[in-house]
Amino acid sequence: xxxxxxxxxxxxxxxxxxxxxxxxxxxxxxxxxxxxxxxxxxxxxxxxxxxxxxxxxxxxxxxxxxxxxxxxxxxxxxxxxxxxxxxxxxxxxxxxxxxxxxxxxxxxxxxxxxxxxxxxxxxxxxxxxxxxxxxxxxxxxxxxxxxxxxxxxxxxxxxxxxxxxxxxxxxxxxxxxxxxxxxxxxxxxxxxxxxxxxxxxxxxxxxxxxxxxxxxxxxxxxxxxxxxxxxxxxxxxxxxxxxxxxxxxxxxxxxxxxxxxxxxxxxxxxxxxxxxxxxxxxxxxxxxxxxxxxxxxxxxxxxxxxxxxxxxxxxxxxxxxxxxxxxxxxxxxxxxxxxxxxxxxxxxxxxxxxxxxxxxxxxxxxxxxxxxxxxxxxxxxxxxxxxxxxxxxxxxxxxxxxxxxxxxxxxxxxxxxxxxxx
Amino acid sequence: xxxxxxxxxxxxxxxxxxxxxxxxxxxxxxxxxxxxxxxxxxxxxxxxxxxxxxxxxxxxxxxxxxxxxxxxxxxxxxxxxxxxxxxxxxxxxxxxxxxxxxxxxxxxxxxxxxxxxxxxxxxxxxxxxxxxxxxxxxxxxxxxxxxxxxxxxxxxxxxxxxxxxxxxxxxxxxxxxxxxxxxxxxxxxxxxxxxxxxxxxxxxxxxxxxxxxxxxxxxxxxxxxxxxxxxxxxxxxxxxxxxxxxxxxxxxxxxxxxxxxxxxxxxxxxxxx
Amino acid sequence: xxxxxxxxxxxxxxxxxxxxxxxxxxxxxxxxxxxxxxxxxxxxxxxxxxxxxxxxxxxxxxxxxxxxxxxxxxxxxxxxxxxxxxxxxxxxxxxxxxxxxxxxxxxxxxxxxxxxxxxxxxxxxxxxxxxxxxxxxxxxxxxxxxxxxxxxxxxxxxxxxxxxxxxxxxxxxxxxxxxxxxxxxxxxxxxxxxxxxxxxxxxxxxxxxxxxxxxxxxxxxxxxxxxxxxxxxxxxxxxxxxxxxxxxxxxxxxxxxxxxxxxxxxxxxxxxxxxxxxxxxxxxxxxxxx
Numbered sequence: 013x014x015x016x017x018x019x020x021x022x023x024x025x026x027x028x029x030x031x032x033x034x035x036x037x038x039x040x041x042x043x044x045x046x047x048x049x050x051x052x053x054x055x056x057x058x059x060x061x062x063x064x065x066x067x068x069x070x071x072x073x074x075x076x077x078x079x080x081x082x083x084x085x086x087x088x089x090x091x092x093x094x095x096x097x098x099x100x101x102x103x104x105x106x107x108x109x110x111x112x113x114x115x116x117x118x119x120x121x122x123x124x125x126x127x128x129x130x131x132x133x134x135x136x137x138x139x140x141x142x143x144x145x146x147x148x149x150x151x152x153x154x155x156x157x158x159x160x161x162x163x164x165x166x167x168x169x170x171x172x173x174x175x176x177x178x179x180x181x182x183x184x185x186x187x188x189x190x191x192x193x194x195x196x197x198x199x200x201x202x203x204x205x206x207x208x209x210x211x212x213x214x215x216x217x218x219x220x221x222x223x224x225x226x227x228x229x230x231x232x233x234x235x236x237x238x239x240x241x242x243x244x245x246x247x248x249x250x251x252x253x254x255x256x257x258x259x260x261x262x263x264x265x266x267x268x269x270x271x272x273x274x275x276x277x278x279x280x281x282x283x284x285x286x287x288x289x290x291x292x293x294x295x296x297x298x299x300x301x302x303x304x305x306x307x308x309x310x311x312x313x314x315x316x317x318x319x320x321x322x323x324x325x326x327x328x329x330x331x332x333x334x335x336x337x338x339x340x341x342x343x344x345x346x347x348x349x350x351x352x353x354x355x356x357x358x359x360x361x362x363x364x365x366x367x368x369x370x371x372x373x374x375x376x377x378x379x380x381x382x383x384x385x386x387x388x389x390x391x392x393x394x395x396x397x398x399x400x401x402x403x404x405x406x407x408x409x410x411x412x413x414x415x416x417x418x419x420x421x422x423x424x425x426x427x428x429x430x431x432x433x434x
Numbered sequence: 435x436x437x438x439x440x441x442x443x444x445x446x447x448x449x450x451x452x453x454x455x456x457x458x459x460x461x462x463x464x465x466x467x468x469x470x471x472x473x474x475x476x477x478x479x480x481x482x483x484x485x486x487x488x489x490x491x492x493x494x495x496x497x498x499x500x501x502x503x504x505x506x507x508x509x510x511x512x513x514x515x516x517x518x519x520x521x522x523x524x525x526x527x528x529x530x531x532x533x534x535x536x537x538x539x540x541x542x543x544x545x546x547x548x549x550x551x552x553x554x555x556x557x558x559x560x561x562x563x564x565x566x567x568x569x570x571x572x573x574x575x576x577x578x579x580x581x582x583x584x585x586x587x588x589x590x591x592x593x594x595x596x597x598x599x600x601x602x603x604x605x606x607x608x609x610x611x612x613x614x615x616x617x618x619x620x621x622x623x624x625x626x627x628x629x630x631x632x633x634x635x636x637x638x639x640x641x642x643x644x645x646x647x648x649x650x651x652x653x654x655x656x657x658x659x660x661x662x663x664x665x666x667x668x669x670x671x672x673x674x675x676x677x678x679x680x681x682x683x684x685x686x687x688x689x690x691x692x693x694x695x696x697x698x699x700x701x702x703x704x705x706x707x
Numbered sequence: 708x709x710x711x712x713x714x715x716x717x718x719x720x721x722x723x724x725x726x727x728x729x730x731x732x733x734x735x736x737x738x739x740x741x742x743x744x745x746x747x748x749x750x751x752x753x754x755x756x757x758x759x760x761x762x763x764x765x766x767x768x769x770x771x772x773x774x775x776x777x778x779x780x781x782x783x784x785x786x787x788x789x790x791x792x793x794x795x796x797x798x799x800x801x802x803x804x805x806x807x808x809x810x811x812x813x814x815x816x817x818x819x820x821x822x823x824x825x826x827x828x829x830x831x832x833x834x835x836x837x838x839x840x841x842x843x844x845x846x847x848x849x850x851x852x853x854x855x856x857x858x859x860x861x862x863x864x865x866x867x868x869x870x871x872x873x874x875x876x877x878x879x880x881x882x883x884x885x886x887x888x889x890x891x892x893x894x895x896x897x898x899x900x901x902x903x904x905x906x907x908x909x910x911x912x913x914x915x916x917x918x919x920x921x922x923x924x925x926x927x928x929x930x931x932x933x934x935x936x937x938x939x940x941x942x943x944x945x946x947x948x949x950x951x952x953x954x955x956x957x958x959x960x961x962x963x964x965x966x967x968x969x970x971x972x973x974x975x976x977x978x979x980x981x982x983x984x985x986x987x988x989x990x991x992x993x994x995x996x997x
Contacts, residue, residue, distance in 0.1 A: 055666070056666075059666075080650065080651045080652075081651070081666065082662070082665075083662060083664075083665025083666040084665070085665040085945065086661075086662065086665055088965060089964050089965040090649055092747075092964070092965075092967055093568075093646065093649050093964055094569070094649040094650075095750075096559075096560075096563060096568075096750055096967070097559070097562070097563050097568025097569055097647075097649060098563060098566070098568065099568050099569035099649050099650060101650075113747065116747060116748060116751055117747055117748075117750050117751040118751050118752075201947075201948075201949070252948060252949065387747055387748075390966075391966060427744060427746065427748060427755075428748075430757070431748060431755060437806065440806060441806045444801060444804055444806055444807060445807070445808070447801060448801050448802070448807065448813050451798065451801070451817070452813060452816045452817070455816060455817055455819070455820060455874070455878075456816060456819065458820075458828065458831050458832065458835060458874070459819065459820075459823070459828075459831075461831070461835065461842060462827075462828075462831045465834075473834070473840065474837075474839075474840035478840075478842060478845045519721075520721040520722045520725070521722070523718040523719070523721065523722065524718060524719050524721075524722040524723075526718060527714070527715045527718040527719050531711045531712075531714060531715040531718070532711050533709070533711055533712040533715040533716075534712065536715070546730070546731070548980075548983060548984050548987045549730075549734055549980055549983075549984075550934075550935055550956075550976070550979055550980055550983050551730075552935065552937075552956050552959060552976055552979065553733075553734050553737050553973075553976040553977065553979070553980050554729070554730050554733035554734050554737060555733075555963075555976075556733075556737060556740060556963050556969050556972055556973055556976065557732075557733035557734075557736035557737045557740055557973075558729055558730075558733040560736075560969075561728075561729075561732075561733060561736075576725065576729060577725075577729040577730070579721075579725050580721060580722040580725040580726050582726070585722060609710070609714075610710050610711055610713070610714030611714055611717065611718075614714070614718065635822055638824070639822075639823075639824040639825060639826075641824075641825060641826050641937075641938045642937055642938070642956075642960070646964060656824070657824055657825075657826040657827070657938075658826075660824075660826050660827060660830065661826050661941070661942055664830050664833075664942060671834050671840070674830050674834070675831065675834070677827075677830075678824075678827035678828070678830055678831050681824045681826070681827040682823045682824050682827045682828070685822055685823065685824060686819065686822060686823065689818075689819070689822040690815070693815060693818075696822075697814070697818070697882060700879070700882050700883070701882060701883075701885075701886045
């Protein structure tokens, strides 16, 4: 039939045209004599850090940085797939909680000659595995308490509660005096709030060698109790963050008085809450377990810059890392993305000192600790959130939940135990 | 009920059904021409107030979707050509050539249809890694170069080719391969067109395997690039709609142009049962 | 060797090699993989792998998340399948009716969703389902009907995805039904009319019995296809809310490519295989001439 034959011929013609075009593109790319440095950036940084990358290329005309952007939702799996498939870039931005995993698969190159002194101790520690350094913190992240300063002042804590006792009292008074619908928002599908409580309670989460769960120990148990009680006594609603239609609107209209969250919300609160609310919210470090401590402990989060083993342009990668670590570039990153600088000296820039909301973060960063550095941690954290939610909804008693958590952690860590005995 | 009333109701329902069916596609197209934020205004806009190419410009200039377009086209084209060629070869052999173990081999193929492709994906990935084909176009192409569906479809068609035609050619001294290429294949043009249409569309739309095997933006096909974009730009409705249009339009166009073959193939397949 | 055999070998070679290497061998390897604890540590050093027999399967069958995924998948298949069949049968009857003009046009319109890219339309529907700005809730709100958060509500999310699947798939089964309808001899309808049967009785006593085999074939084919759902939850909900849209294939993907528990993921794949195998055998048994 004529039609089908013509179409076949058309296919062939089209394909040849395409192949010619394709090779033309390929040739054009090769005429670039600069070193191509591949850099995978995650989330908004990939796009918004473009001016910083451009500045680097200006100063280093022999290097061309090829930035690929991956969304947070897919980054973990894409990075691991690249490692397994031996198709890694030269360097990448990586959530610092992922570093132990990538070290376990021999994916990262050891970094040397980087000065730790200007970095926050807890954050730096997330990059060190078995005494070796595998990443350099690019920006940092932690969790602090955001609160309605007017409501907290009305119950006697204008600067936010400083200890757990004060915190409990504040929540009770807010609830009794009906200052807000709920004293605090603790989304049931987030594991961070519960973990922050655990850290402030000096829980180690796992045994020191990382082979078993330590969730039934008193340090974690008291944090778990504090968390579950907040729901049982009606201080917090049993909702996942997906059911919060508009966080900012609800915070402004008094649906809850407190929320544990991170630095990106400083900008969001400023943008999304009405002007008349802007002097009615503030931030404070996590409350301490007892009055003996200045304030509580929070997580050492953030992203690090890593170089992959087998990177073909290692020297160029090290140059880019050194550039991105310059205090001036750290401030620039903050201006473009709102990410907090990893270097202490960058914090003295007016952009940061001028905003009182960041003071809490600056303080908190001096007391942050890494999550357990086992590759299985993310799965264990998921179980923590899951059991926390179950206990909060009264589907299981607290002691049972803790026992289940330990059992699950032990199960997940079984192979690690086996490997350590070999 | 009078025929006219019956016909009116019938067509009314059909048209209503058509509108509901096409509405999501219509909205997708319409929103792609809206300016950023327009799709979320109140009262809702069904058509853009001032149509703009902004979203498309952003897609192709800033976000490099053109590259994904080329990747999809390249992979779909190579897979179509090879799967039609290899499928026709195998389909003909199963239908018309007599050789030992033919029926048992075909029976094996039949039972293999039950196996969901996801079962093979993990080890296949590890195999591709050994062959250094991860994150390359060929890693996405090779597994699709021969499909059981293609073999079945062609074989079904070839069964109806008269045996005397082949015997006559053999008597004339033609070799077996010559018979396949010069005598039988020209007769098979309709089914080849059907298979080509199927394969092009299904490869263009393929998601899970390209998602796994292509880790580098430079090689993403359109569905994978689109999923990647949606992870990051979840707030940009209009941009995502433009991306969806770029992904869907080619395959819709191919369908409308070649629907005769596609639907004929479907109907033939279903009669077999 | 006979000439035909020689030719057959040459003609079958490319397909045999490709299918053998990229399908059959991996399937067998997959089964072997499911008997080991191949995971992240094994990727670092392959000697970190142990043979664990049926341990993965035992663990899987004892894991809450697996059963959740299985229930979700079966819900999707057993609700979406029949729904698709009903909608497509209705469409087929309407399009194929004697009085219908422009049959080909309607057929094309109803078939269009089938050829669209699943990822793209999943994204489109994700925006249509948006609780505040989505067109659906806007329309419902205008009619003073409830406007829930379709994808955020654990009880509605899977249903919302089923609606998408029905929209996307009904054109395909409609074509199969049309073929079936066209194969019903007109004489049967004549005979029924002569016996005084009205439209509804004709449907019940002629159409339905004649379409019987098609029903079964279509119903099970559709259900089998729906058991492999992946792209919709991946793009629209990520498996949530509260794992209510997590499907078996998605669980396999997560375990295999997110957590790199490949031995475990391979066992998920095999359970899926057993399910689909069972459904197919059921389909074939039901289709056997009595």
